Structures are given as C-alpha cells and as structure tokens.
Amino acid sequence: MLSKKRVPVRKHISATYATRAFVRPIPRYEVPEEGVGPDVAYQLIHDEMNLDGNPALNLASFVTTWMEPQAEKLIVETMNKNLVDQEEYPQTGVIQARVVNMLARLFHAREEHQFVGTATIGSSEAIMLGLLAHKWSWRKRRERDGKGPSRPNLVVGADVHVVWEKFARYFDVELRIIPMEKGRYTLEVEKVRGAIDENTICVGAVLGTTFTGQLDPVEELNDMLLEVKAEMGLDIPLHVDAASGGFLVPFLYPEFPWDFRLEQVRSINVSGHKYGLVYPGVGWLIFKDKRYLPEDLIFYVNYLGSQEATYTLNFSRGSAMVIAQYYNLLRLGKRGYEAMAKNCLANARYLAERLEGMGIFHLTHRDVVLPVVTFFSEAVDVYGLSCTLRGRGWIVPAYNLPKNAEDVNIMRVVVKENFSRDMVDMLVSHIEEALAKMKGGKAFTEGTKAGNQIHTKIC
Numbered sequence: 351m352l353s354k355k356r357v358p359v360r361k362h363i364s365a366t367y368a369t370r371a372f373v374r375p376i377p378r379y380e381v382p383e384e385g386v387g388p389d390v391a392y393q394l395i396h397d398e399m400n401l402d403g404n405p406a407l408n409l410a411s412f413v414t415t416w417m418e419p420q421a422e423k424l425i426v427e428t429m430n431k432n433l434v435d436q437e438e439y440p441q442t443g444v445i446q447a448r449v450v451n452m453l454a455r456l457f458h459a460r461e462e463h464q465f466v467g468t469a470t471i472g473s474s475e476a477i478m479l480g481l482l483a484h485k486w487s488w489r490k491r492r493e494r495d496g497k498g499p500s501r502p503n504l505v506v507g508a509d510v511h512v513v514w515e516k517f518a519r520y521f522d523v524e525l526r527i528i529p530m531e532k533g534r535y536t537l538e539v540e541k542v543r544g545a546i547d548e549n550t551i552c553v554g555a556v557l558g559t560t561f562t563g564q565l566d567p568v569e570e571l572n573d574m575l576l577e578v579k580a581e582m583g584l585d586i587p588l589h590v591d592a593a594s595g596g597f598l599v600p601f602l603y604p605e606f607p608w609d610f611r612l613e614q615v616r617s618i619n620v621s622g623h624k625y626g627l628v629y630p631g632v633g634w635l636i637f638k639d640k641r642y643l644p645e646d647l648i649f650y651v652n653y654l655g656s657q658e659a660t661y662t663l664n665f666s667r668g669s670a671m672v673i674a675q676y677y678n679l680l681r682l683g684k685r686g687y688e689a690m691a692k693n694c695l696a697n698a699r700y701l702a703e704r705l706e707g708m709g710i711f712h713l714t715h716r717d718v719v720l721p722v723v724t725f726f727s728e729a730v731d732v733y734g735l736s737c738t739l740r741g742r743g744w745i746v747p748a749y750n751l752p753k754n755a756e757d758v759n760i761m762r763v764v765v766k767e768n769f770s771r772d773m774v775d776m777l778v779s780h781i782e783e784a785l786a787k788m789k790g791g792k793a794f795t796e797g798t799k800a801g802n803q804i805h806t807k808i809c
C-alpha cells in the first residue's frame with residue numbers, strides 16, 4: 351500500500367508486561383539494531399492486532415472472514431509454495447487448472463470453445479488482465495484493417511468498481527462512464543449504445559455492484575451489442591465483472607443468462623475471496639475462447655527448469671488460496687454453494703424487512719437479489735449511525751453514491767455466511783439503541799464528525 355505519511359523518527363514502542371521479557375524500547379519506524387525473542391515479537395504484534403475491528407462483525411467487506419478449520423490447515427500446509435514455481439510444485443499447477451475448468455463450465459463455456467483462464471490475486475488483477483487482452487485485440491483488428499492510430503475507449507456504468515477507472519488510467523484508455531440517476535443505480539443500455547464506436551475495446555457489466563449489490567442488465571446489453579454487430583459490423587466484446595455475483599447467481603438463479611451463454615460475453619472475472627468463500631488473495635479470470643487472449647500477451651518463461659506460460663501482473667504469489675478454493679469446490683459442491691447463497695439471501699431479505707419495519711429506513715431498490723442490503727434515511731445521519739454502531743463492534747459503512755446521485759447517503763450490509771438470523775436481530779436492536787443514543791445529542795454530534803472522516807471508504 352502507498353503511504354503518504356512521512357513518519358517521525360526516534361519514536362519507540364516502549365516496554366510492556368512489566369518488562370517480563372520485553373525490556374527495552376523498540377524503534378517504531380526504523381529497523382531495530384537487535385531483534386527480540388519470537389515469543390516477544392509474537393505477543394507484541396498479536397496485541398497490536400486487537401486494535402483492528404472484529405472480522406466476524408465486519409459487515410462492510412465482501413471478503414471472506416471465516417473458513418473451516420480443515421481449509422485453514424491446508425492453507426498453513428501450502429503457504430510456503432510459490433504458485434509460479436510450477437516445475438517444483440506441479441500438482442499446485444494441476445489444481446489451478448482444475449479450478450479454471452470448473453469455473454469455466456459453471457459459467458457455461460461450451461466444450462467446443464477452447465476456454466482459458468488463470469488465478470489472480472483478486473478481481474482487480476483479473477479485470478486489468480481481461481481488459482488488457484481486449485485492448486490488444488482491438489489494436490490488432492485495426493492493424494489488420496489498415497486503420498491508423500486512434501485512442502481506445504471503454505464503456506461502463508458509474509456503478510463499476512474503482513478498478514475499472516484504474517485500468518483506464520494505467521493503460522491509457524478513455525473511460526466513457528454512463529452516469530447514474532437518483533433511483534437508478536445500474537447501467538442504462540440505450541445510453542451505452544450512444545457511447546460506443548469503432549474504438550470501443552469493450553463494454554463492461556457488473557454482476558453485483560459494489561454500491562448496491564444490483565445486477566447490470568447483461569442480457570439486454572448483449573442483445574444491443576448483437577444489433578450493433580449486425581447493423582454496423584462492430585464486434586464489441588462484453589466483459590462481466592462478476593466479482594461478487596459469480597459465485598452467487600449460478601446457484602440462486604441458474605436460468606438467468608449472464609455468462610458465456612451470451613454471444614458477446616468474452617471474459618469474466620470472479621473473486622474467489624468473496625462468495626467463493628476463500629480468505630483474501632484469490633480471483634479468477636476466464637476467457638470464453640483462447641482466441642480472445644492474444645498470444646503475445648502470454649509470457650513463456652524458461653524458469654527453474656521448464657517453459658511456463660503466464661498471464662499475470664505479479665510473478666510470485668502464494669498458492670494457499672488457490673488450494674483453498676479447490677477445497678471449497680470439492681467440499682461444498684454445487685449443492686453446498688447453493689445452500690450458502692440461499693441462506694445468505696434469506697438472511698439479507700430478513701434484514702431488509704426488519705430495517706423497513708423500523709419506519710425510518712428505505713431500501714435503495716425494492717428487489718434484494720444478492721445478499722447485500724443498502725438503505726438510507728432522510729431522518730438519520732448515516733455517518734453518525736455507522737460510527738455509533740462501532741461502539742458495539744459492528745462495522746457498517748456509510749457512503750454516498752457517485753455523480754448525479756452524490757447526495758444519496760447510504761449504508762451497506764454485506765450478508766456473509768457467518769451472519770446468522772440471530773445476528774440480524776442483534777444488529778437491528780443495536781441500531782435501535784444507537785438511534786436512541788444519537789437522539790441524546792452528544793453521540794450524535796461526535797459520531798457525525800468522526801463518521802465523515804472514517805466511513806467514506808468502500809471496498
């Protein structure tokens with residue numbers, strides 16, 4: 351992570367535990383001259399970590415906060431293996447390929463398609479790599495057709511995750527954003543039609559937006575792109591960002607077409623570490639057919655004794671989360687993922703009902719289709735509420751929506767596997783308690799101030 355903070359020198363962490371073992375100050379921002387014993391180092395860091403929030407009460411993040419002990423055992427057993435060392439760890443490579451196959455088939459890649467894919471660090475890397483391939487293919491098409499240089503563009507809704515903007519800036523692509531409106535927080539297909547042209551490398555759709563958990567109209571987008579292909583001869587690919595929806599929609603709505611069943615959908619990313627139910631550090635990128643991944647983006651590295659094909663941004667990375675993904679797929683199977691998805695959704699709908707029942711909150715949209723509940727209130731300062739709830743340990747973010755809807759301030763609860771119905775009831779009673787406190791005055795004012803500073807980040 352980049353840190354802008356210039357940290358002061360000569361500050362120390364001073365001895366604690368009545369100096370039983372930790373007897374001298376340790377510099378905070380410089381490498382200490384001498385080390386400490388392993389127990390001391392452990393205790394010191396372990397204690398500091400208590401200042402973090404409790405992952406089990408973290409309703410802000412989409413990222414998995416609980417896994418089974420057997421999965422954790424496998425993680426510990428495999429965390430010393432570098433995924434890129436396939437010559438040394440061939441079975442790890444075999445398992446990565448198995449997961450790619452499982453996901454491609456789950457997303458309805460057809461056997462006659464030569465689908466390809468890779469594990470990534472998360473959906474961000476997967477999106478960057480997917481879009482880069484589309485940019486490359488666009489350039490090749492232009493060269494083939496004898497067209498001169500031109501600036502590529504990418505068309506998306508304002509509901510995309512910030513990584514799409516990052517891609518556009520890092521890889522010099524014009525980002526054409528279809529704005530939101532108050533009350534409509536997904537992509538509008540007709541506006542996309544007006545924004546695309548021969549320099550559009552790709553159109554993006556989100557299956558489970560970060561802001562409200564809704565689904566972009568992928569099928570309608572596909573139909574529109576097919577019309578454009580027929581009328582104008584432009585074959586514009588669709589990349590689906592299924593970071594959170596990719597492990598939910600296939601089980602909740604198997605008939606809903608959003609994936610490789612649709613002709614223009616050429617690539618899909620999914621976060622293994624969201625509803626794939628793996629701890630942070632794994633995403634997946636799948637191309638419907640290897641012809642959509644230009645050969646010159648694949649690096650064949652003669653490394654440690656064999657030729658390896660890689661399409662990643664990072665070279666080294668841990669293999670533990672890839673193995674943990676495979677564990678979940680074997681352990682749960684389709685029925686297990688279905689049960690998880692249905693359970694989370696039922697709990698999310700129950701929470702939505704309870705919040706509406708309080709009479710002061712409104713849902714941002716009527717249909718809770720994924721287990722994400724977003725709500726707002728004219729009567730409550732959501733930043734203050736977010737901050738007051740922290741007193742009970744709950745982490746519930748508050749934020750405002752992008753341009754055109756920026757005065758809509760909402761709260762979001764991502765219902766994960768460990769968030770039981772009983773916990774929903776406790777959260778609601780703590781919301782009631784917080785509102786009563788806030789009415790008291792002091793907590794309200796302080797909460798508001800701190801809330802604005804702390805809870806603007808969404809992930």
Ligand SMILES: Cc1ncc(COP(=O)(O)O)c(C=O)c1O
Binds near residue numbers: 472474475556591633
């Ligand atoms: C829709 C969407 N796309 C992309 C991302 C980035 O994913 P990752 O954190 O796996 O890199 C997120 C993260 O929340 C997301 O919600």
